[in-house]
Amino acid sequence: MDTRLKSATVQAVIILLFLLVWQLLRSWNIVNHLFLAAPSELLTRSAFAAFPGYLHYFGTTVNEILIAYAIAAVIGILGGFLLSRSNYVYKVLEPFIVWGYAIPKIALFPVFLKLFGLGSTTVIVYGAITGLFVILINTVTGVREVDSHLLTVSTSLGIKGTKRYTKVIFPSVVPAIFSGLRQAVIQVVLGVLVAELVLNTIGVGDLIDTLSYSFNVVDLYFVVATVALVMIFVNLALLNVESRLSFWRR
């Protein structure tokens, strides 16, 4: 049997086992029905019927994600290029950036809450900040790792100013930036959902929290499974694009 078929079989077995255990936890009443909905319950007509009523929550959240992501991308990429212009400035600021990436930004959430209130603004600001660092760090690393031979050659060929960026630096930085942008998708979505869950006023985060507080487990699991599946496919698609980009670079 070839490896691909074998690994597909292993994957299918693991997924089926997972679903089976999940189903049995409920069917054998190991976990109370107030806390756990079985896969079979999620496939019933009533679970699907409730979903359209929740769609406007998703609209709010998607909107916030898009805005937060755009902000993070613009600031992250521009900031990355600015920072890598001067080696000295970069060296001075590097530990602060690493530190900013490492500390739990969620701790600062009360400050955002106080500043921007209980609505979308807080969610967007927090989402943008969670996504910002990974784009910034990847951009800086990408620019700083541009092959120094390329730069030397371009200098001796008299390529200067804007042209140096458009012809030499950008093309070799694209994969690094894309990698940052891909990782930022997960980070921004996570940031937005965290903010919504903490605020408990708008969007999918609010929906999930409310469903859980009211022990509406079937709908809760349905919504969570929807978010999970969507993000799995988005991430797999992005990984696919990324591996193609780096292939094309080689």
Added chain:
Amino acid sequence: MMRPHYNVVRLSLIVAAILIWQLLSQYNILNPLVFSSPLASVESLYHLFGGHTSLVGFYPSLYATLTEIALAFGLIALIGIPAGIALGWNRFAQVSIMPLIIAFFSIPSIVLYPIIYLIFGLGIASKVIFGVVVGLFAVLENCSAGAKQVPREYVTLSRSLGFSKMQLLRKILIPSAIPYITSGLRLGFSFGLAGIIAGEYIASTIGIGQLIVTALDLLEIDYVFALILLVIVIATLVNFILIFVESRETKFKLV
């Protein structure tokens, strides 16, 4: 022009930021309902540790959060390092199991928290489990990358020297994967801690995050900032320790 040493500039930046923040608060340019001042936050933190405060339950909260951090981080290391190394080492696991793991961890973990607290309650257990869910992937990913990059020549060499499996693991695999393992642990800790604090904000009966929410409800901004400061100090401290271990371990080179 002579440029001052990096650390001099860094230190002056930090001092300047704290000074400006203090002055802005002192002259009420920063809204005192939103921002505490550096002095007031440190003072409140001092009061919290001394027990002279209107905010009750500081020590139990601190104890709960530290327990959650220790348990979650221990589990992350205990599961993540061996599983990650095994995943990176075994070519078949690399193509069959790793994609499933990547898929699972592309779920925005926070949506799982309500399910976790429904099943495991609002105490310490739910935060520990959630912390593991949030922090595990970084360790798995880095350890597997670490095991993957071990030069195959070393393995061949060790075989011809008649190394046992255990020796191969202890003398070749782990030493050359150490930098990956430690940076994975650092990331795993950061993410795990963020998960624990987020969990405490969202639904919890105890913990520093829960205490921050309480202080916020009571409009005790100084205490809110004191506790935020505490979380950041804990995160920074553990990061420093892990970086220190990392730099010591990586001095030990294979060749």
